[in-house]
Amino acid sequence: MSLILQIETATTSCSVALARYGEVLDFKEINARNIHAEVITLYIDELLNNSGIQYSDIDAIAVSSGPGSYTGLRIGVSTAKGLCFALDKPLIAIETLEAMAFGVINNPGFxxxxxxxxxxxxxxxxxxxxxxxxxxxxxxxxxxxxxxxxxxxxxxxxxxxxxxxxxxxxxxxxxxxxxxxxxxxLDDFVNSATYLTQKAAQKFADGAFEDVAYYEPYYLKDFIAGKKAL
Incomplete structure (x- = not known):
């Protein structure tokens, strides 16, 4: 069995999805800047409640690993790792760009x-x-x-x-x-946790899990903080 909670926060999209056996059961998302920290845990709670699924039923947590927004990646990966520690579940990391490509491949309209x-x-x-x-x-x-x-x-x-x-x-x-x-x-493409589904199911079947204690997002570049205007 593979019931996977999927988290996408690497871009402006804040998205969570549930997938079983490589098929999306449900998802919840919003495409807006600087909102990820506010809604990510609320969205996960709502998604599970609406699906009638308990946290203990989840078999793994998959997260979009970057590259992307430094802050968004920190939020998504921290949330995923926290759930993995609390539930004693494995962590699956999917590179964001690869997941986006599968989102297009699996969408006949794109x-x-x-x-x-x-x-x-x-x-x-x-x-x-x-x-x-x-x-x-x-x-x-x-x-x-x-x-x-x-x-x-x-x-x-x-x-x-x-x-x-x-x-x-x-x-x-x-x-x-x-x-x-x-x-x-593609002017109407919006990133989504649903695009993690194919690779997440494959990695779960292969047992390709991350070390939860030491895993870090794929930033690609060092974070450079901007100076606040005076």
Whole structure:
């Protein structure tokens, strides 16, 4: 059996989901900045109550591990680890960009064809995004990186393939990439804990769990605190 509580807080989306045997039972989410700490535990309580499921029934906790918002990742991972300690359940970590790619692959309204590459983008600073490339089966073809996007970005890939750009970092890149006829943009993509489902079920079956005591989010870059304006 695999009843998994899934948590996504790496982006502006604060989302929780319950999945059994790789199928989503229910989810609750909101797409808003700086609200994650306020609602994450409330959403989990509501989700379990609405589903008639006890905390003790959960077999594992899966969390979106980053890269993404430093604060969001801290909130999500801290919540997941706290539940794992309290319930004595295993922790599963899914890279955020990979989960986003599976969200597109498994949504017929988003995906085009097998010759299309997927480019999830998470907003960083200015024209910088956290990004990677995946093929139509979710296999990584370009490693995760923090990239500054300009008109030449992804040029080698766009010669021969269409690329779907999506995520909260894609909108700011549209002006410099949309000149290429092979570039596509998903304007209505919102990240979700439901996108963790496929990889979480696979990792549970494989016993690919994290060390709860020592696990840290995948920040990719060091956190730099801004100075408060005087």
């Amino acid at each position: 995906f085009e064809d097998s010759n299309t590459l997927l480019c999830p983008m998470i907003d960083a600073r200015r024209m910088e995004v956290y990004t990677a490339l995946f093929d139509s089966e979710g296999i990584r073809v370009r490693e995760t990186a923090a990239d500054i996007i300009d008109e030449n970005s992804f040029a080698d890939y766009l010669k021969d393939k269409k690329i779907i750009f999506f995520g909260d970092g894609a909108e700011k890149c549209k002006s410099v990439l949309s000149h290429n006829p092979n570039a596509r943009f």
